[in-house]
Amino acid sequence: MSDTTVTAAAADGLTARDLSWSVKGTVIVDGIHMHGGRGEITGLLGPNGSGKTTLLRAIARLSKPDRGVVHLGGTDLATLRRRDLARQLAVVQQHAGTDLDVTVLDVVLLGRTPYRSALQGDSEQDRALALDALQQVDMVEFATRKWATLSGGEQQRVHLARALTQQPELLVLDEPTNHLDIAHALSLLALVRHAGLTTIAALHDLNLAAMFCDHLVVLQRGRVVASGAPHDVLTPQLLREVYDVEADIGTHPRTGRPLLTFHPPEPADSAARRARQAARQGVIA
Ligand SMILES: Nc1ncnc2c1ncn2[C@@H]1O[C@H](COP(=O)(O)OP(=O)(O)OP(=O)(O)O)[C@@H](O)[C@H]1O
DSSP states (O other), X not given: OOTTSOOTTTSSSEEEEEEEEEETTEEEEEEEEEEEOTTOEEEEEOOTTSSHHHHHHHHTTSSOOXXXXXXXXXXXXXXXXHHHHHHHXXXXXXXXXXXXXXXXXXXXHGGGGXXXXXXXXXXXXXXXXXHHHHHHTTOGGGTTSBGGGSOHHHHHHHHHHHHHHTOOSEEEEESTTTTOOHHHHHHHHHHHHHHTOEEEEEOSOHHHHHHHOSEEEEEETTEEEEEEOHHHHOOHHHIIIIIOOOEEEEEOTTTOOXXXXXXXXXXXXXXXXXXXXXXXXXXXX
């Protein structure tokens, strides 16, 4: 059986095995094993600096892992040429800005690049796909606007439109809601769910993660410390141990998903919390 041959375990969705990445001798993500079900949203959680972006970059082959493999539908992503990889996965990164003097529609049409030759222009079908994606993210009236004039949240929605226009199997989203108001955050995640793509998304808002993700993976200091269904993962104990916060976990009356209510920290706890946070900043052995 060749490396790229489908195996029973890896055929369905995204599987990372023993994925590790380090910089100048410091291990940033360490031996990650995770699975994202086909057509499901897997939420990647963890405090600032826990390794979410680094892991997403290694999964998307934006950086080369030190070791480990990533399979999508049974294919080892490391075996794909750039163009084939771009047909398989689309990435929406944090701070993915560009200073180019281009329109919003031009940015979305970049999603069609993997499907055409260097000399080929945009087809009518490309434009129709791009405009449809802009419609879905509620940005179609901005199609002719200069990209650089958009707000952070508008740029984020356009980046999702570009990723959808790419028609990938896998969507990799790094904090896709961080610039969005609550209405657009909810509608963007609902749109992602409706798209039915295998999706892995780093999220900071735990209530949004609970509401939209099928599966959660929690990172702490570059390692997976919990993974499973939202109800199983989001416990008061995990929130205390990983985020150093106190919370009550109820059930959303309409969705049946976990509903988190956080306790404001007591002023007297601040010094102890800062000390615990400083202790957590340690380098991974
Ligand atoms: N190229 C690099 N050189 C040095 N340190 C790095 C590099 N890339 C990442 N790190 C460090 O690795 C750790 C993990 O970073 P990463 O961006 O993956 O965290 P994150 O979980 O996405 O954080 P956040 O929630 O703040 O976005 C951080 O401490 C970061 O400073």
